[in-house]
Amino acid sequence: MTNPTSTRILVKERTEHGGVALHERPLRPMGPQDVLVRVHRAAICGTDLHVYEWNDWAARNYRLPIPMGHELGGEVVATGELVTGLEPGMRVSAETHIACGHCRQCRANRRHTCLNLKLFSKQGLGCFSDHTVVPASALRRVPDDLPFRDASIMEPLGVGVRAAMEADLRGRNALVVGCGPIGLFTIAAARALGAARVIAADLHAYRRDLAARMGADAVIDPVATPLVQAAAEASGGEGIDAAIDASGNGRAIQDALSCLVPGGALILAGMPSAPVALDLAKDVIVREAQIRGIFGRLIDETWLATESLLRSGRLKVEPVLTHSFPLERFEEAFELAESGAAGKVMFEMA
Numbered sequence: 001m002t003n004p005t006s007t008r009i010l011v012k013e014r015t016e017h018g019g020v021a022l023h024e025r026p027l028r029p030m031g032p033q034d035v036l037v038r039v040h041r042a043a044i045c046g047t048d049l050h051v052y053e054w055n056d057w058a059a060r061n062y063r064l065p066i067p068m069g070h071e072l073g074g075e076v077v078a079t080g081e082l083v084t085g086l087e088p089g090m091r092v093s094a095e096t097h098i099a100c101g102h103c104r105q106c107r108a109n110r111r112h113t114c115l116n117l118k119l120f121s122k123q124g125l126g127c128f129s130d131h132t133v134v135p136a137s138a139l140r141r142v143p144d145d146l147p148f149r150d151a152s153i154m155e156p157l158g159v160g161v162r163a164a165m166e167a168d169l170r171g172r173n174a175l176v177v178g179c180g181p182i183g184l185f186t187i188a189a190a191r192a193l194g195a196a197r198v199i200a201a202d203l204h205a206y207r208r209d210l211a212a213r214m215g216a217d218a219v220i221d222p223v224a225t226p227l228v229q230a231a232a233e234a235s236g237g238e239g240i241d242a243a244i245d246a247s248g249n250g251r252a253i254q255d256a257l258s259c260l261v262p263g264g265a266l267i268l269a270g271m272p273s274a275p276v277a278l279d280l281a282k283d284v285i286v287r288e289a290q291i292r293g294i295f296g297r298l299i300d301e302t303w304l305a306t307e308s309l310l311r312s313g314r315l316k317v318e319p320v321l322t323h324s325f326p327l328e329r330f331e332e333a334f335e336l337a338e339s340g341a342a343g344k345v346m347f348e349m350a
């Protein structure tokens with residue numbers, strides 16, 4: 001069988017809401033370090049929604065036209081001559097953070113904060129397609145028994161796993177603020193990694209329901225009851241040892257910090273769109289709180305932990321994976337994802 005030379009692919013073309021088209025396009029020629037991947041599943045990320053919507057952030061960060069998609073579960077079809085460790089038939093997922101491998105951060109085993117970091121979504125690669133050609137350095141091999149569906153969400157799931165690991169939730173009370181896909185994955189990871197209680201908060205009823213189905217012990221509507229009060233009650237009066245923000249909302253971050261017990265930790269995984277004011281004297285210094293930002297996954301430690309947790313059956317992600325569409329129904333898929341009345345929305349290729 002000869003390898004395909006073209007693919008159907010979703011391309012963001014115009015600077016308007018939507019402005020996306022499904023095309024048949026020639027595949028990028030394979031370089032010596034490239035891999036041809038057959039995409040089986042590809043998931044819509046918050047980043048894709050910014051690009052679809054074409055908000056200020058997208059306009060600042062992307063040039064059109066750009067092929068869309070970076071969260072994939074696929075299969076290696078062919079490899080460039082210098083690629084090692086990947087062979088046709090192997091299953092792969094993709095790491096959004098493509099590291100250079102030789103800067104001081106990379107050499108200090110911090111490839112996820114590489115000084116020359118390239119983002120998959122800005123490289124013109126795309127995976128909302130039947131096939132894609134990507135650099136081998138962006139791929140992570142996953143076991144043959146891991147479903148393509150699971151492989152396609154390992155990148156955002158890894159953020160949840162890492163957040164739960166950095167917060168060291170064993171035997172402690174965790175608060176997850178924001179129950180979009182990353183927050184929901186964090187709930188699952190907190191459960192799998194032995195948190196005593198997992199308390200979740202979100203403004204949307206649909207997402208609170210998903211949080212409960214992910215195994216949250218208590219789910220808070222911060223409009224009905226102020227977060228600090230509701231979290232204290234839900235923890236049985238013990239308080240919150242670690243809060244993980246997956247909302248990026250300034251007010252939610254301030255409240256999450258106020259929920260912590262003295263010596264507690266706030267892990268920031270959501271990305272605020274503007275500076276956030278914090279009361280450092282009251283909430284951080286006197287109460288010896290720790291604040292920690294996390295950006296992506298540890299390469300490859302988080303990938304390996306995520307893989308083990310998925311294969312063990314301890315990390316239950318099923319309820320997040322709410323919708324799947326064929327590529328040609330992309331408008332429906334994006335609109336559903338934008339509405340917030342969905343967990344993870346993905347494309348399933350034929």
Ligand SMILES: [Zn+2]
Nearest residue numbers: 045071155156
């Ligand atoms: Zn993503």
Ligand SMILES: [Zn+2]
Nearest residue numbers: 100103106114
């Ligand atoms: Zn580097």
